Amino acid sequence: MTAYLAAPGFEADLRAELGEVAEEHGRLMLVPGPPRPAAWAQNIWLDPVLHEVASIGEAAKALRAIQRNWWPYEFHLHRRTALLVDKLPKVSAKPLGFGQPAPAAPLGSFVWLDERRLLASAACSSAFPNGEVSLIEDRQTPPNRAYLKLWEALTLADRWPKPGERCLDLGASPGGWTWVLASTGARVISIDKAPLAPAIAAMANVEHRLGSAFGLEPAEIGPVDWLCSDVICYPERLWTLVERWRTSGLARNFICTLKFQGDTDHAAARLFASVPGSRLVHLSHNKHELTWMLIAEES
Numbered sequence: 001m002t003a004y005l006a007a008p009g010f011e012a013d014l015r016a017e018l019g020e021v022a023e024e025h026g027r028l029m030l031v032p033g034p035p036r037p038a039a040w041a042q043n044i045w046l047d048p049v050l051h052e053v054a055s056i057g058e059a060a061k062a063l064r065a066i067q068r069n070w071w072p073y074e075f076h077l078h079r080r081t082a083l084l085v086d087k088l089p090k091v092s093a094k095p096l097g098f099g100q101p102a103p104a105a106p107l108g109s110f111v112w113l114d115e116r117r118l119l120a121s122a123a124c125s126s127a128f129p130n131g132e133v134s135l136i137e138d139r140q141t142p143p144n145r146a147y148l149k150l151w152e153a154l155t156l157a158d159r160w161p162k163p164g165e166r167c168l169d170l171g172a173s174p175g176g177w178t179w180v181l182a183s184t185g186a187r188v189i190s191i192d193k194a195p196l197a198p199a200i201a202a203m204a205n206v207e208h209r210l211g212s213a214f215g216l217e218p219a220e221i222g223p224v225d226w227l228c229s230d231v232i233c234y235p236e237r238l239w240t241l242v243e244r245w246r247t248s249g250l251a252r253n254f255i256c257t258l259k260f261q262g263d264t265d266h267a268a269a270r271l272f273a274s275v276p277g278s279r280l281v282h283l284s285h286n287k288h289e290l291t292w293m294l295i296a297e298e299s
Helices: 009-018 058-065 076-087 147-157 176-183 234-250 267-274
Strands: 002-006 024-025 028-029 039-047 049-052 070-072 107-111 117-121 166-170 188-192 205-212 224-229 251-259 280-281 291-294
Touching: 002 009, 009 028, 009 267, 049 280, 058 076, 058 107, 058 117, 070 076, 107 147, 147 176, 147 251, 147 280, 147 291, 176 188, 176 205, 176 224, 176 280, 224 234, 234 251, 234 267, 251 267, 267 280
Parallel strands: 070 107, 166 188, 166 224, 188 205, 224 251
Antiparallel strands: 002 028, 002 039, 024 028, 049 117, 107 117, 251 291, 280 291
8 A cells, every 4th residue: 555645625636646545534545556656645655554552652662663753644533643742752844944955854654543543654755744845935025925836846856056057937927936046046037928026127147038938939048957937827838838848958957837727637737747757746835736847867
């Protein structure tokens, strides 16, 4: 079995993505077979083991014998969960500052299925508690909260633009993603039919061009180290844009948001997920959308 924890509110999307689900415990879905990529899973429990225990003390002893760091997922038995947490080593889960790396220490997950059965996995896909990435927000400088998506994506990718690298931000207005890119010291070309917020447009390493992301030919821009897009469009139109840039060979790294309008377009999601070496995820700061990342290996 593998256990998949759905992003809150997107249980139906995860269920549709996984297919056969053997058991559901709140947002946690148990599926036969080894782990596989699941975009709508906030965290994947890679090796869940069922422990039958007679007491909370016995449960704590069993978890401590496996490893130090554990985090609960709870959908019921809240008091029992709190009592078990009190018997385990404290785990610090502080929000990250801008540019800070993701936690490096493994973090296991556990849940009470009932008062005598504890499901626990020492290995999980995320080192964040229940896969939830918490960031220290800057509520003054960025023009909107969309910047948190790119910040989270770069944190998960463990790669950031370097000073002097060339970045392209498509559908940039009002400039949240441009602000993230420019704050790394990279040079940013932002494209949108609307202007950037004045404070973002005034950044020395930002060049804003008025126009459509879809009417832009890669040859007009030339090579870029990062192509980023949070543009509002149907996923199939984004796919056409991405493929034009991939075919051109002029973009090294991609981070793009698939925005779903109405029902989730699972076919389009599978198309993006099929790109070799890429990753499709639902970020903690995504709404009804997924983030697609294609990050080149560093030379």
